[in-house]
Amino acid sequence: MPGNGHTSVRSRQVAAQLRRLREQAQLSCSDVARTLGLSVSKVSRMETASSGMQIEDVAAMLGLYKVSATKRQEILDMLRRADEKGWWQRQAGLPQLWRNLIDFEAKPTRIQNFENMVVPGLLQTAEYCRALIQGINDTLSDEESDRLVATRMARQAVLTRTRAPQLLAVADENVLRRPVGGDGIMHRQLLHLGTFAERPNITLRVVQSSAGAYVGARGSFMILEFDGEPDLVHVENQSTGMFLEEDADLASYRLALSNILSAALKPAESADLVRQIAAEE
Template sequence: MPAGNPHTSVRSRTVAAELRALREQRNLSCEDVAEVLGVSASKVSRMETGKSGLQYEDVAALLGFYRVPMSKRHELLDRLKRSDERGWWERQAGLPQLWRALIEFEAKAARIHDYQSLVVPGLLQTGEYCRALIEGLDKTLSDGELDNLVAARMARQTLLTRANAMQYLAVISEDALRQDIGAPGVMLRQIRHLLSAAERPNITVRVVPRGIGVHVGLRGPFIILEFADEPHLVHLENQDTAMFLDEEPDLSAYRVAFRNILGVSLAPAATAERLAMIAEELTGRTAP
């Protein structure tokens, strides 16, 4: 498999993903764009996949051809100007913006290691759990906005069931599974969904049990995204800030942290037993 550009920064990769999305929104092929701009279709494709460096003039030409609004054009070109900076962070006022880059990287990942200490990972949430969680975090959302956010998260989950599905390892604190999220029955059905998901060959679920004392996972949740032909990333999110790290020392530190969290988590079979036990407890609580 051809190697990706090891020097492609997170910012460049997000710009490349935006270029592909803009082209697809206009129902254009790489050949269509190449013919108009006088370049090869393979160059357009390489720009969109991050397998070649992005040149300011090329990106500006594409944005002009796609008739991108000036404010959006300035945002992308400014991001490109700063693409030599390692890592990337953004602060946004709305959840959709914070999710956008993560969704792009999830779609290309070959393997994801996801540690969550307070909530069920987004890729394993049921629709009703997702709705209750998002609504509880932001009471200002309209019904339409809430519907769109839930639909977006549910659509992301097809990554786990497609033919070339990624390998996904989710480690969840038991405390997250004992939160009262939503109406009675929501958590019970969420636990059952985790049990069902863990039966898929590409999905592994492990639980960090209560009562183990201090461990490195108490520092907070994180996601490690690994790619077949691009540099790997760590994703962090807190309130209205999302961050991507791509420096090797950061990646190494989070890999060590994840291994340490695995070291205190239950094995898959024991996790299934713990989930079944929690489900039984919840069944007793929700029974009429």
């Protein structure tokens, strides 16, 4: 979808952080406006990236929110590079990577997610998510696992809200057959997939193993489409989350998705396969 080409992914990320930091400081937009001598509408526009942000205004907000010097410099550096295309961030753990994705998942009109290893995050059950997280890192404490599961579950609220986005979830058959957490957990995950696939805003497609080699072997990705803002591609690996917004990148991933869908079963056939595999568990 066409959008405002001047609203870069970095600007949108700064805006999301400003909103989150204000809320953590337990301040309203009116509080900030009154203290800094700004209009309430300007504070609101800055938090939605619907107008330009001046370094001085952002720095004043960060000071009001008592943001650490390191975090303050990170946000201001991002703002100074706001006109650059694309954005990536390397983190030591998953919480920040997911938080960045949540900021963008909350706004799109359509999400298209291909996964070749695990169930799409927006369709995972809590117990599947926990088993997956602990399988990836068995050094996590129960408390750390609880926080990560809660973070991932919070992402799913976007699918059931008023004016929920359309979700196209495409998965390799291998995803459905990998026994994450054991048979019981996987069985319930498959039933959950089947139930959610019946929602009017969710479409599930499966690429059967018999498809052989296909473009999905190159990895998972998510395309987020917005109304009035540029679309994004999100790619995540072991410790890096990337948001791509160049026209060439978007075109490349859309072509990849088109090729994947050409190899995938239709929605009704996909639902039948999910039920069949669930019955085998």
